[in-house]
Amino acid sequence: MDRIRIVGGATLEGVIPISGAKNAALPLMIASLLTEETLVLENVPRLADVIQLKRILSNHGVDMGVRGRRHGETDTDGETLTLNAKTIVDTTAPYELVSTMRASFWVLGPLVARMGHAKVSLPGGCAIGTRPVDFLLQVLEALGAQIEIDSGYVIATARHGLKGAEINFPKVSVGATHTALMAASLADGVSVISNAAREPEVTDLADLLVKMGAKIEGIGTSTLTVTGVAQLHGATHRVIADRIETGTFALAVAMAGGDVTLQGARTDLLESALDSMRQAGAEIEALPNGIRVSRNGNGLQAVDVTTEAFPGFPTDLQAQFMALATRAQGTSRIRETIFENRFMHVQELARLGARIRLDGDTAFVDGVERLKGAPVMATDLRASVSLVIAALAAEGETVVNRIYHLDRGFERLEHKLSRCGAQIERISG
Numbered sequence: 001m002d003r004i005r006i007v008g009g010a011t012l013e014g015v016i017p018i019s020g021a022k023n024a025a026l027p028l029m030i031a032s033l034l035t036e037e038t039l040v041l042e043n044v045p046r047l048a049d050v051i052q053l054k055r056i057l058s059n060h061g062v063d064m065g066v067r068g069r070r071h072g073e074t075d076t077d078g079e080t081l082t083l084n085a086k087t088i089v090d091t092t093a094p095y096e097l098v099s100t101m102r103a104s105f106w107v108l109g110p111l112v113a114r115m116g117h118a119k120v121s122l123p124g125g126c127a128i129g130t131r132p133v134d135f136l137l138q139v140l141e142a143l144g145a146q147i148e149i150d151s152g153y154v155i156a157t158a159r160h161g162l163k164g165a166e167i168n169f170p171k172v173s174v175g176a177t178h179t180a181l182m183a184a185s186l187a188d189g190v191s192v193i194s195n196a197a198r199e200p201e202v203t204d205l206a207d208l209l210v211k212m213g214a215k216i217e218g219i220g221t222s223t224l225t226v227t228g229v230a231q232l233h234g235a236t237h238r239v240i241a242d243r244i245e246t247g248t249f250a251l252a253v254a255m256a257g258g259d260v261t262l263q264g265a266r267t268d269l270l271e272s273a274l275d276s277m278r279q280a281g282a283e284i285e286a287l288p289n290g291i292r293v294s295r296n297g298n299g300l301q302a303v304d305v306t307t308e309a310f311p312g313f314p315t316d317l318q319a320q321f322m323a324l325a326t327r328a329q330g331t332s333r334i335r336e337t338i339f340e341n342r343f344m345h346v347q348e349l350a351r352l353g354a355r356i357r358l359d360g361d362t363a364f365v366d367g368v369e370r371l372k373g374a375p376v377m378a379t380d381l382r383a384s385v386s387l388v389i390a391a392l393a394a395e396g397e398t399v400v401n402r403i404y405h406l407d408r409g410f411e412r413l414e415h416k417l418s419r420c421g422a423q424i425e426r427i428s429g
């Protein structure tokens, strides 16, 4: 199993290219199941989750190709993927393929909408809470599908197609909104989705669906009105920049000090997190094609944050922000309101010398003068990278074990950081 070794203390200087967003690329790829025509997706990140979804889609019969590199493109540019689901050969997504990744469950909506039948294993994904799928199933039931659970599989049936409906979510859910958008696009009649997620990845999916011929109003708001169409067609779309990768590298610079341009990053995708970083002592400047982050000399200050649905502070940056707070002056209160068990990084950060107390949904982080390198264990995707951030400022060597979690969501992390001066390397095997 690969590990990452970091020797802390170096400041970061240079340019980091930001990849396409994992959490946008996955639903965009899944949308290929909605049409017989070809989708072209540009700027797809090279990640373990994308490779796994390619396997799942292939199993359904989606033909896939990767377009060769064009003039002027470098190896930091994302892939251009073509996906064609002319013939769906299998409407089952088996446990072996689905169990490692939450987003793979989202094939359920498009399959039942187009084929009238789908059988999908209950999902896996990061172990950060119970993560039920009840809202996703309620969406499909509201649209007229019959749902049955059998031997760990959800079986959805709608022999005569789906019908438009009113859908009102009790809680904001990204995956349930993706499911509602995709299924309602091919349903007969109008669907109104209330309390919809407004995450940029939901907007990216809605924008793609509109290019494919879907009729969606209210994009970017919490009420989406979808008028179903009989068929969708092919389209070309560029995956938005990864706001979580952006925030992660911004926090790495805030932690290590230095001056880095995050190329291709967009401030409008993470205003709330950037504000918290400014309060902590980072300088952040929007550039025409990126964001410049620096911290030179000034110390870090404690900041309180509460995770919320977009446009609030994202739960996917909570662990990384906590890493920064471990070195700030004073006590930071970090409250997690989205997932009930997303604090597994706390005990690993403690191995590096962090002082963190947990009380229910809140972590109290007392900043310390120094962290010291140690062997640590990655427990989930964002927890893994929080350990990397802490290690950048720790004295001596840190080895992060089980980094397969990290490879799910960060493309060439060690290259991107080492190019800016970090002492970081992958140890294979």
Ligand SMILES: CC(=O)N[C@H]1[C@@H](OP(=O)(O)OP(=O)(O)OC[C@H]2O[C@@H](n3ccc(=O)[nH]c3=O)[C@H](O)[C@@H]2O)O[C@H](CO)[C@@H](O)[C@@H]1O
Binding pocket: 023, 024, 026, 102, 103, 129, 130, 131, 132, 133, 134, 135, 136, 137, 171, 172, 173, 174, 175, 176, 201, 315, 316, 338, 339, 340
């Ligand atoms: C691949 C992907 O894009 N994953 C993201 C997505 O996950 P995901 O779509 O799984 O997260 P949701 O937005 O659905 O979850 C939000 C909350 O709703 C609850 N819930 C959700 C569905 C449901 O049927 N019942 C239910 O109770 C969840 O347990 C959680 O407490 O959004 C999360 C919240 O921004 C991010 O942390 C994940 O990185």
Ligand SMILES: C=C(OP(=O)(O)O)C(=O)O
Binding pocket: 023, 101, 102, 103, 124, 125, 126, 127, 128, 316, 381, 382, 409
């Ligand atoms: C939690 C995440 O992913 P998943 O929903 O696939 O577990 C994440 O991207 O931070």
